[in-house]
Amino acid sequence: xxxxxxxxxxxxxxxxxxxxxxxxxxxxxxxxxxxxxxxxxxxxxxxxxxxxxxxxxxxxxxxxxxxxxxxxxxxxxxxxxxxxxxxxxxxxxxxxxxxxxxxxxxxxxxxxxxxxxxxxxxxxxxxxxxxxxxxxxxxxxxxxxxxxxxxxxxxxxxxxxxxxxxxxxxxxxxxx
Amino acid sequence: xxxxxxxxxxxxxxxxxxxxxxxxxxxxxxxxxxxxxxxxxxxxxxxxxxxxxxxxxxxxxxxxxxxxxxxxxxxxxxxxxxxxxxxxxxxxxxxxxxxxxxxxxxxxxxxxxxxxxxxxxxxxxxxxxxxxxxxxxxxxxxxxxxxxxxxxxxxxxxxxxxxxxxxxxxxxxxxxxxxxxxxxxxxxxxxxxxxxxxxxxxxxxxxxxxxxxxxxxxxxxxxxxxxxxxxxxxxxxxxxxxxxxxxxxxxxxxxxxxxxxxxxxxxxxxxxxxxxxxxxxxxxxxxx
Numbered sequence: 001x002x003x004x005x006x007x008x009x010x011x012x013x014x015x016x017x018x019x020x021x022x023x024x025x026x027x028x029x030x031x032x033x034x035x036x037x038x039x040x041x042x043x044x045x046x047x048x049x050x051x052x053x054x055x056x057x058x059x060x061x062x063x064x065x066x067x068x069x070x071x072x073x074x075x076x077x078x079x080x081x082x083x084x085x086x087x088x089x090x091x092x093x094x095x096x097x098x099x100x101x102x103x104x105x106x107x108x109x110x111x112x113x114x115x116x117x118x119x120x121x122x123x124x125x126x127x128x129x130x131x132x133x134x135x136x137x138x139x140x141x142x143x144x145x146x147x148x149x150x151x152x153x154x155x156x157x158x159x160x161x162x163x164x165x166x167x168x169x170x171x172x173x174x175x176x
Numbered sequence: 177x178x179x180x181x182x183x184x185x186x187x188x189x190x191x192x193x194x195x196x197x198x199x200x201x202x203x204x205x206x207x208x209x210x211x212x213x214x215x216x217x218x219x220x221x222x223x224x225x226x227x228x229x230x231x232x233x234x235x236x237x238x239x240x241x242x243x244x245x246x247x248x249x250x251x252x253x254x255x256x257x258x259x260x261x262x263x264x265x266x267x268x269x270x271x272x273x274x275x276x277x278x279x280x281x282x283x284x285x286x287x288x289x290x291x292x293x294x295x296x297x298x299x300x301x302x303x304x305x306x307x308x309x310x311x312x313x314x315x316x317x318x319x320x321x322x323x324x325x326x327x328x329x330x331x332x333x334x335x336x337x338x339x340x341x342x343x344x345x346x347x348x349x350x351x352x353x354x355x356x357x358x359x360x361x362x363x364x365x366x367x368x369x370x371x372x373x374x375x376x377x378x379x380x381x382x383x384x385x386x387x388x389x390x391x392x393x394x395x396x397x398x399x400x401x402x403x404x405x406x407x408x409x410x411x412x413x414x415x416x417x418x419x420x421x422x423x424x425x426x427x428x429x430x431x432x433x434x435x436x437x438x439x440x441x442x443x444x445x446x447x448x449x450x451x452x453x454x455x456x457x458x459x460x461x462x463x464x
Contacts, residue, residue, distance in 0.1 A: 051186035059193045067229045073222060074201030081193045124205045 003057060005159050006040065010061045013037050013152060014068045032137050034144035035110060037061050039102070039152035041080045042109050045087025047160055058084035079116045083109055099150045106149030110142035279331070283444050286331050294329075294446040295322065297346060313445060315344040322346070325407065327448045332437035333413030334358060334401060335445050346447070351414065351435050352380045358407070360384070360399040360414050367391035369431065371399060371414050380439055382415050384431035393420055393431060409448065413437075 013036035021033040041058050048054035062080030066073050087109065118131045118138070125131065203211065203218040211219070283296075297313035315322070328335040328348045336356055340347040349356055354375030361368050369387040387393055397417040403410025415433035422429045 052189050055186070055190045055193050059197070062197065063229070067226075067232075072201055072205040073226055074197035074199075074204060077197035078194060078201055081190070081197070085190060085194070120201060121205075124202050 002159065003053065006044070006057050006156070007060055007064070009155055009159065010037055010040055010064055011068070013040065014064060018068065032140040032144055034141065034148045035113065036148060036152055037065055037080070038083065038110060038113055038145055039106050039149040040156050041084050042087045042105055042149075043153055043156040043160070045084040046105075047157075048088075051088070054084055054088065055081060075117065075120060078120070079113055082116055083113055086112060102153045103146040103149055106153075107142050107146035110145040111138065114138040114141060280444070282331055283446075286329075286446070293450045294448050297328075297445050297447060299442050299445065300345075313346045313348060313447075315346060315447075318344065321449050322447060327408045329408075329412060329446045329448065330437050330442060330444065333435070334408060335437055335439075335442065337407070338447065348445070350439055351437070352376070352382060352439070358414060359402045359404045361402045362387075362391070362393050362417075363398040363400050364394075365392040365397075367393055368402065369393075369399065371433070374432075381418070381432055381434050384415070384417070384433055385428065387429050387431050389422060389427060389429050391429070393417060393429070395420060398436070399433060 017033060017036040020036075024033050041061055044054045044057050048057070058080045059077055062075075062077035063073075065071065065076035065080070069076070087105075115138075118134060121131045121134070122128070199214070199218055200222050203215040203222065295315055295317060297315045300314045313328075322338065322341055324338050324341065326338045328337060334351050336348045336350040336353065338346055339349040350373070351358070351371070352373040352375070354373050356371075356373040358371050359368070360371050367387060368391075369384040371382050371384055374381050374383055384393075384399060395417050398413060399415045399417065401408040401410055401412040401414055413436035415435050417431055417433045419432040420429060421431075
C-alpha cells in the first residue's frame with residue numbers, strides 16, 4: 001500500500017513538475033524546472049529500512065520520470081537508483097530532520113543528480129556539446145529543487161509516518 | 177539465518193536495478209552505427225515494454241490533461257460570459273445609436289422639407305412634473321434673429337412656441353399649455369378649429385375650439401396646422417382627436433385631442449426663424 005502511495009505521489013509530483021516546466025518554459029530559455037521527485041528518492045534513501053523496497057521504488061520513480069518526462073529510457077531510472085544508494089550509504093538520516101538540512105540535502109543531491117545525468121550524456125550521447133549546454137542549468141536546477149523540497153519531504157514523511165503507525169497498530173510513534 | 181541471504185539478495189537487486197537502466201540507456205541513446213549485438217537485443221526487448229509504459233503514461237497524462245482542459249473550459253466560459261455581457265452592452269449601445277441615427281435622418285429630412293429657414297435645438301431641461309408645460313432648449317448654432325412666439329416643431333408636428341430667450345437657451349411654451357393656441361384644420365374633412373392647451377397637470381391634452389356643430393369630425397381625426405395665423409407653416413400635425421361631444425344646442429361641438437408630439441420623448445426640435453412677410457393672417461369666419 002505504501003509503495004502504491006509513494007508511486008502515486010511520485011506521479012503527482014511529476015505532473016506538477018511537468019506543468020511547472022510548461023509554465024516556466026514561457027518565461028525564458030534559461031528558466032529551470034525543479035525536480036519534484038528527487039526529494040522523494042532522497043527520502044527513500046534516508047528513511048526506508050528495506051533496501052529492496054527503497055531500490056525498487058527509486059527505480060520505479062526514475063522509470064516514471066523517463067516515461068512521463070520523455071527522457072531517454074533508463075536515464076532517470078539509473079540516476080535515481082544511484083542517488084538512492086548514495087543517500088542510503090552516506091547515512092544522512094539524522095541530518096534530514098529540519099527544513100534547512102532537508103533543503104541542503106536536496107541541493108547536494110540535485111548537484112549529484114545533474115552530475116550523473118551529464119556524465120551519462122557525455123558517455124553515451126551522440127552530441128558532445130549537449131552536456132556543455134546543459135551544464136549552465138545545473139546550479140539553478142539545484143537551487144529550485146532545494147526550494148521546493150521541504151513540502152515534498154513533508155508529504156513523504158507523513159506517508160511514512162502513517163504507514164508506520166498502521167504497521168505498529170497505530171501507536172503514533174513513527175519514524176521522523 | 178535468512179539475514180545473509182537477504183543482504184545478498186538486496187545487493188544483487190540494487191546492482192541489477194543499476195545495471196538494467198544503464199544498459200537500456202546505453203542502447204537507447206547510443207548512435208545506431210555504434211550499437212553492438214547486445215545493444216540491439218536490449219533495444220528490441222525494451223521496445224514493447226516502453227510502448228506499454230508510454231501508453232499507460234499517456235493515459236495518466238491525458239486524464240490529467242482532460243481535467244486541466246475542463247478547468248480551462250470553465251475559465252474560458254467565465255471569460256466568454258464576461259465578453260458576452262460586454263458585447264451585449266455594446267449592441268444595446270449600437271441599437272441606441274442606430275435609433276438616434278434614424279431619428280436624426282428623419283429629422284434632417286423633415287428640416288429639408290420645410291421651406292422656411294430653421295435652426296435646430298436640443299432639449300436640455302424639462303419641467304419637474306410628469307406633464308411639464310415648458311421645456312428648455314439649447315440652440316445648435318447662434319440665431320440672432322430668434323424671437324419670442326416663434327414656432328417650435330419636431331418630427332411629430334407642433335411642439336409649441338418660444339416663450340423666453342437667454343443667449344443660446346430658449347424656453348418653449350408647449351402646445352398643451354393653456355396659453356398656447358393654433359389654428360387647425362381636420363385633415364380628413366378640412367373642417368376648421370382652434371387648438372388650445374388644457375393646462376391639465378395630469379396629462380397631455382388639448383381642446384379643439386370653434387368646431388362647428390355640423391362639421392364632420394370624429395375620434396382619430398388628425399388636426400393639421402392651417403397656416404392661417406402666419407405663425408406655423410401649414411400642414412403640420414398638431415393633435416389627434418380623442419373625444420367628440422356633439423351638443424344638441426349651441427354653435428360648436430366639444431372636442432378633445434392629444435398632441436401628435438410625444439413630449440415625454442422629445443429630444444431634437446426645429447425653430448422656424450423666418451416669418452413669412454407676405455403672409456396675411458386670416459381671421460376666423462364671422463361669428464367665431
